[in-house]
Amino acid sequence: MADEPQQPKQPKKIVPKKYPMPEQDPKERIRNFNEVPIGQEAQTAILEAQRCLQCKRGPNRKVCMDGCPVEIDIPVFIKQVQEGNFEEAIRIIRQKQNLPAVCGRVCPYENQCEGLCVVGKKNEPVGIGRLERFLADWERKEMKKGKVEVPPPTGKQVAVVGAGPAGLTVAGDLAKLGHKITIFEALQYCGGVLVYGIPEFRLPKEIVHAEVDYIRRMGVDIKNDFVVGKLETVDELMRDYDAVFVATGAGLPDWTNLKGENLNGIMSANEFLTRVNLMKAFKFPEYDTPIRAGERVVTIGGGNVAMDCARTSLRLGCKESVILYRRSDAELPARREEVHHAQQEGVRFELLAAPVEFIGDDCGNVKQVKAIRMQLGEPDASGRRRPVKIPGSEFLIDAQTVLIAIGQSPNPLVPMTTPDLKTTKEGTIAVDEEGRTSKKAVWAGGDIASGAATVILAMGDGKKAAKSMHRYLTQDQSWPAPEVFEKLSCEM
Amino acid sequence: MRAKMYEIVKAEKLTPDVIKLEIKAPQIAKKAKAGQFIMVTPTEHGERIPLTMADFSPEKGTITIAALEIGKTTKELGTLKAGDKVFSLVGPLGLPTHLHNFGNVVSIGGGIGLALMYPVVRAFRQSGNHTINIIGAKNEKLLIYEDEIKTVSDEFYVCTDDGSKGHHGFVSDVLKKMIAENKKIDLVYAVGPIIMMKVIANITKPHNIKTIVSLNPIMVDGTGMCGSCRVIISGETKFGCVDGPEFDGHAVDFDNLTARNRRYMPEEAVSLKKWQGAK
Numbered sequence: 001m002a003d004e005p006q007q008p009k010q011p012k013k014i015v016p017k018k019y020p021m022p023e024q025d026p027k028e029r030i031r032n033f034n035e036v037p038i039g040q041e042a043q044t045a046i047l048e049a050q051r052c053l054q055c056k057r058g059p060n061r062k063v064c065m066d067g068c069p070v071e072i073d074i075p076v077f078i079k080q081v082q083e084g085n086f087e088e089a090i091r092i093i094r095q096k097q098n099l100p101a102v103c104g105r106v107c108p109y110e111n112q113c114e115g116l117c118v119v120g121k122k123n124e125p126v127g128i129g130r131l132e133r134f135l136a137d138w139e140r141k142e143m144k145k146g147k148v149e150v151p152p153p154t155g156k157q158v159a160v161v162g163a164g165p166a167g168l169t170v171a172g173d174l175a176k177l178g179h180k181i182t183i184f185e186a187l188q189y190c191g192g193v194l195v196y197g198i199p200e201f202r203l204p205k206e207i208v209h210a211e212v213d214y215i216r217r218m219g220v221d222i223k224n225d226f227v228v229g230k231l232e233t234v235d236e237l238m239r240d241y242d243a244v245f246v247a248t249g250a251g252l253p254d255w256t257n258l259k260g261e262n263l264n265g266i267m268s269a270n271e272f273l274t275r276v277n278l279m280k281a282f283k284f285p286e287y288d289t290p291i292r293a294g295e296r297v298v299t300i301g302g303g304n305v306a307m308d309c310a311r312t313s314l315r316l317g318c319k320e321s322v323i324l325y326r327r328s329d330a331e332l333p334a335r336r337e338e339v340h341h342a343q344q345e346g347v348r349f350e351l352l353a354a355p356v357e358f359i360g361d362d363c364g365n366v367k368q369v370k371a372i373r374m375q376l377g378e379p380d381a382s383g384r385r386r387p388v389k390i391p392g393s394e395f396l397i398d399a400q401t402v403l404i405a406i407g408q409s410p411n412p413l414v415p416m417t418t419p420d421l422k423t424t425k426e427g428t429i430a431v432d433e434e435g436r437t438s439k440k441a442v443w444a445g446g447d448i449a450s451g452a453a454t455v456i457l458a459m460g461d462g463k464k465a466a467k468s469m470h471r472y473l474t475q476d477q478s479w480p481a482p483e484v485f486e487k488l489s490c491e492m
Numbered sequence: 493m494r495a496k497m498y499e500i501v502k503a504e505k506l507t508p509d510v511i512k513l514e515i516k517a518p519q520i521a522k523k524a525k526a527g528q529f530i531m532v533t534p535t536e537h538g539e540r541i542p543l544t545m546a547d548f549s550p551e552k553g554t555i556t557i558a559a560l561e562i563g564k565t566t567k568e569l570g571t572l573k574a575g576d577k578v579f580s581l582v583g584p585l586g587l588p589t590h591l592h593n594f595g596n597v598v599s600i601g602g603g604i605g606l607a608l609m610y611p612v613v614r615a616f617r618q619s620g621n622h623t624i625n626i627i628g629a630k631n632e633k634l635l636i637y638e639d640e641i642k643t644v645s646d647e648f649y650v651c652t653d654d655g656s657k658g659h660h661g662f663v664s665d666v667l668k669k670m671i672a673e674n675k676k677i678d679l680v681y682a683v684g685p686i687i688m689m690k691v692i693a694n695i696t697k698p699h700n701i702k703t704i705v706s707l708n709p710i711m712v713d714g715t716g717m718c719g720s721c722r723v724i725i726s727g728e729t730k731f732g733c734v735d736g737p738e739f740d741g742h743a744v745d746f747d748n749l750t751a752r753n754r755r756y757m758p759e760e761a762v763s764l765k766k767w768q769g770a771k
Contacts, residue, residue, distance in 0.1 A: 186582065186713075187713065188579070196713075224580070225580050225582045230585060230715075232523075251716065251717040252717070255729065262752070264754075267718075268719045271712055271718035275712060278713075279540065284759065285763045288564060290756045291759075365755075411716065412716070412734075
């Protein structure tokens, strides 16, 4: 750097807003399952990158990359984009990030990298998420799909249980270090929640398949249709593998347990989304799995999954899609962008209202939701104001379909079939800060360890675990004392 | 995206509408136990459907499934020949039959349920039980697994609705008679049409005879993720795929199950019509 001629310092004039992301028109898009944001052109990406100030991290100075759970060298890759070096830019991202095309779409950047962006203090932050997406899409379109170079084999074998975001991250990170990885996946396609949960219009499945293919090209072996806990237990896997990573997700749907919940037309968000996304019921009868929305769909819940349900329902042709959420707009747990998209598309938000009963017709089909108005009281343990029923305020909403999107719990299969794996009261696998479990040589991460969270947090867990696993496989086989996990399983 | 990967070793029509497929699946064959099921997806565009395992052989590395060709997916399975492949096969799923030396076990099967009944009664017998087996179908031609079940029976009864073979009438008639004659019955196991299982459970309930039924709700993933298969057991919601498929027959809400199994009938008709039109 010292040899370069000093550039005269001139105050950089910052373009105050992000360059717009072209999107499908709301009226048009509610009639198809195509992706809503269309993606940026190379020229726009370069201009967006030029909004970046190239801030340096400091002990008292948090910058974008401090907000990234997988620690991408953000300013460094943005610098390459500024200069049009897309191949180098995506290479830098790939060092830390195994699923850039996914995270460039579904990460909550506003709370992470973009939330810490210095430009964002006075203006809109640099569109880091859309730059990541641009580069991943550019790579998929422009670069050759040959074998991905990995170091010579270490001779160590690792089993990864579950091909969701956490499992794919561990597989990618450890393959990059020369370990031999086998992924065991219960479903017919890899991606976990990325293929069964997140809808096509937010994350096209073709993109997930391409990301999985990249991991396969690193030499990772993937066994689909393989239910660990049924076909083989974790103990049986350990006979053939030096280490195991469990990432079986939060696949167990939560229910309201209200009267009438088993009526026809009422289903979990998981069932609805699995039919539509994994089984492609939106293309019925070209695909065999059926789905029916009816005239009005009521979705119960206010998170990202609820938004996905409400927006999918519109695309299946319902006349009205209603979100029923017990708190107010400010408490909606969904990302703002998702709420905004749902509003744009005409989803009706029935806020401060909770279901009390489901009413059916003579044939056992749901026809109405009985709900009650709520008001916000004192803050509860989560810090959010507790919703309180307003007596006598019950009202009815007609519905042919009701979707229960109030959360998911950890998948119980692996804990149930692995006796010495300690779990918490919530059913998650107890792990220390490195993702180690009470069973030596077994790690866990993602929703099975943390409860239902986000794709990127699951990937962050995978990253931490991969580091710890690498150390275990190559240097130090020590393991925390059993008391550590006794304590963890009680605390959580 | 991925090749079809499970090869059919043998295909056989048991009746004009029942296909029996022996499929190469060594790992499943090694682990399968009586009472469990598999999820099969015939093609990449196909539906995941649960089918009972009629047999499994760790030595041959195969499993055998039997399907009543009633909808598009099962009719499509009915066209498969040896050498063909299916897209996806997952198993063994569900909890195996609880095995124990109960004493006298009366197992009752009807229709396609007979395919599942065979490995279950075989296992009952291997566990030391005295196996009394009652099988039924509309007519003699629709009786499947008769010879196989007979070989694992200590007592064996056949019923047909039209009287073309054995007792002229329902399987429940034979059970009623046994109860009326004060035959010692320690366990009743029933698998078949929902109405049959409901009738059996209603017969045994007043006599406090423990009755296990094997349910067949609509499933999507079959691994406990979606709740499509939820059934009401003693007022509580359970998942057929992971908590079942076997439940206490006296606790099952059969009417709810009947209603839930009808929920995609219009779409099933569309799918079948389209497939038949294309053939």
